[in-house]
Amino acid sequence: MTQIGLKLRFQDGYDMAVANGVVQYARTKFDWQVRGQGPWFFSLDKEALLSCDALIARIEDDEDARFCATLGIPVVDIAGATSLKLFSQVRNDDYQTGVSAGAYLKKLGSQHLAWCGVEQVHWARERFIGFCSATSSIPEMMPSFSRSLSWWRHLYDSDAQLEAWLTELPKPCSLFCCNDLSAMKVELVCQRLGIAIPEEIMVLGVDNETLLCELASPSISSIQPDCETIGYQASAMLDSMLNDETHGVHIRRIAPGPVRERESTRVIYCEDxxxxxxxxxxxxxxxxxxxxxxxxxxxxxxxxxxxxxxxxxxxxxxxxxxxxxxxxxxxxxxxxxxxxxxxxxxxxxxxxxxxxxxxxxxxxxxxxxxxxxxxxxx
Structure with missing residues (x-):
């Protein structure tokens, strides 16, 4: 049996949907045995990881990328966070995600735009550049606030710098957050500050993490990546690599889905x-x-x-x-x-x-x- 490892955390909808795409492809391969964390797959402990024939991985940083490189097996990255060109990638088209966000928010009539991002990850930078391009904004002039991914995960921690930044934004303002996690933290801070969403700040996220977006108050509008296609096409690329049909590093970008509009952007800025x-x-x-x-x-x-x-x-x-x-x-x-x-x-x-x-x-x-x-x- 060919051992296919899934190096995913399974802590969010992105991983689950990618895994679903992998499973759909694996059904066509009778000699594949998929290993991953959790009760749905064969175990992927450290020993099993070393015995895998190939790996689909959500590589979050350069250190993780270097570790995967030491395994000496074909690897397809589905995150696009590292700028190291060590592996082939099948990932969300992050530039187009930013373009979609810009086109959507411009249509709502806001005169002021801003960005919340994650530091030193490739996918966030691409989303930012696409957003600036779609809104004809100069990146250096865009009001921006960025922190590490781990910083954003502390949703309920207060932060004076984020509070000051949100307070000082010109209003009304359309705020593009690079993912739903940052959008949720922004909303929580706005609630503490008494900043009205969407009347004063409209908030748009990415990932469409349904539970998070729906539980937020107001509910969060978000762009939906096509995660199942990412998982399926990553599997197809890995299969081609195992069959010695693909050589070198290749990047395939999967177009995002539509904006799932909810309460956080359900307003039109108009003088009337x-x-x-x-x-x-x-x-x-x-x-x-x-x-x-x-x-x-x-x-x-x-x-x-x-x-x-x-x-x-x-x-x-x-x-x-x-x-x-x-x-x-x-x-x-x-x-x-x-x-x-x-x-x-x-x-x-x-x-x-x-x-x-x-x-x-x-x-x-x-x-x-x-x-x-x-x-x-x-």
């Missing part, structure tokens, strides 16, 4: 409070059968007046904003799920599949199926 309130409702309820008349009613202003304000400030009608939100949801489902077109239309708030096809093609200049096929190729 009625339009801002209406847009907040649209973002929250567009896919649940929301009508323009209901938007006007909840905005406490006559529909004609609200429509005029939308035209003036956003260049759209209320119906167009609702439709855009529904189509955006549909595009995300087409890109990141295998649900049928009819199910996608229904979950995106369209009561008629024919109407969905017509509006989708008008907006994206291709059918929903063509869009899905195009995204599958990229």
């Amino acid at each position: 409070e009625h339009v801002a309130k209406a847009m907040q409702l649209i973002k929250a309820e567009a896919t649940s059968g929301l009508q323009a008349s209901e938007v006007a009613r909840q905005a406490a202003i006559c529909r004609r007046s609200l429509e005029m304000r939308f035209r003036s400030l956003r260049g759209t009608t209320i119906w167009e904003e609702i439709t855009t939100e529904k189509l955006s949801r549909a595009a995300s489902l087409l890109s990141h799920s295998q649900q049928s077109i009819a199910t996608v239309a229904q979950q995106s708030g369209f009561s008629s599949i024919h109407r969905f096809y017509s509006l989708f093609k008008r907006n994206y200049h291709m059918t929903p199926q063509q869009y899905r096929e195009k995204k599958a190729r990229t």
Whole structure:
């Protein structure tokens, strides 16, 4: 049997989802025996690690990378934290993650942007650069606060420097946190300081750690990496290396999934409070059968007046904003799920599949199926 080690901590959803992708690939390899921590796998103690034929590892720093190099076996890194070019990598496209964060936060209308990161790890730096690129920001001018990963893990410890930094940020501000852990700590500090989220600071994280994000108050919006694909493709790369079909160091970046929007970013910055309130409702309820008349009613202003304000400030009608939100949801489902077109239309708030096809093609200049096929190729 070929012994495949999984050097993962299994302390978060990232590791569990990557492992799930590995297991999916391993099912096609009858001679693979997967070893990892926890009750789900054959043991991966120190002795077993030394007897592995190959390793999929979440390498967190240079010291860990050097240790894995001493094993003398094929290794695929799924973290991208170290800048040492010792191993092939299959990992999240961190630059594109930053780009997605920047594009999303810009759309919400914030004039001020900031960054919370992890020091001296490659993936955090790439997310920061992508964020600056998408927002046309100069990295040296971006308000930033970075600490070590272990520092961020002490969620409930107070820190005067972080408190001062958050207090001094110009508000309202959109804050991109490099992961959900830092986003959670930021929220806890904001609560102690009386800083309102999302009205004063919008918080966006990465990893979509569902339990952490949902338990936070307010719940945390987060970008979802495609961890199962990372695990599956890491296994495929390792298989190719074992079969002597791949040589040298290769890096494959897996595009992240969509922003999972929650309460921490569910606000639109706009000088007109009625339009801002209406847009907040649209973002929250567009896919649940929301009508323009209901938007006007909840905005406490006559529909004609609200429509005029939308035209003036956003260049759209209320119906167009609702439709855009529904189509955006549909595009995300087409890109990141295998649900049928009819199910996608229904979950995106369209009561008629024919109407969905017509509006989708008008907006994206291709059918929903063509869009899905195009995204599958990229």
